[in-house]
Amino acid sequence: MTIKEFQQLISQKYEKRDRQRGTPATFLWFIEEIGELATALARDDQNNKIEEFGDVFAWLCTLANINDVDLEQAVQKYHGPNHLGYK
Amino acid sequence: MTIKEFQQLISQKYEKRDRQRGTPATFLWFIEEIGELATALARDDQNNKIEEFGDVFAWLCTLANINDVDLEQAVQKYHGPNHLGYK
Numbered sequence: 603m604t605i606k607e608f609q610q611l612i613s614q615k616y617e618k619r620d621r622q623r624g625t626p627a628t629f630l631w632f633i634e635e636i637g638e639l640a641t642a643l644a645r646d647d648q649n650n651k652i653e654e655f656g657d658v659f660a661w662l663c664t665l666a667n668i669n670d671v672d673l674e675q676a677v678q679k680y681h682g683p684n685h686l687g688y689k
Numbered sequence: 690m691t692i693k694e695f696q697q698l699i700s701q702k703y704e705k706r707d708r709q710r711g712t713p714a715t716f717l718w719f720i721e722e723i724g725e726l727a728t729a730l731a732r733d734d735q736n737n738k739i740e741e742f743g744d745v746f747a748w749l750c751t752l753a754n755i756n757d758v759d760l761e762q763a764v765q766k767y768h769g770p771n772h773l774g775y776k
Binding site for chain 1: 690691746753763
């Protein structure tokens with residue numbers, strides 16, 4: 603599955619509702635998922651990690667959708683040999 | 690580009706170093722990028738949003754890599770009609 607296809611899947615399911623909610627309130631939900639990921643990492647629970655990594659990625663996609671950001675385009679810079687700003 | 694291909698690209702570039710750093714310290718860098726995304730969203734700066742969404746996605750991939758999580762597999766559940774736990 604391409605990054606674009608997954609972002610479109612999330613758009614079809616959730617974008618209308620998330621646009622109505624708006625970015626600040628959607629960001630709160632996103633951060634709640636980040637917290638759940640932190641819990642899974644701290645407990646080193648592999649099944650829970652898979653669950654929470656998936657949820658964080660989905661919420662990142664919906665936040666990107668309502669901000670008109672194409673994630674696949676946004677990561678093109680990582681194809682270069684020396685992407686600055688990453689560590 | 691598939692989700693798996695991007696995760697592999699990030700693995701080739703960063704996984705060795707990030708495994709040495711470990712999950713807790715890598716999570717700190719991830720959260721720093723989340724903060725930068727929040728700044729871009731609050732300022733409603735489109736170019737900066739693209740930059741920061743890309744960086745958060747890349748850091749999510751490297752965290753997943755060092756925790757042996759396949760993001761493409763982790764989001765399979767979103768193909769179902771009623772994924773529970775998402776809102």
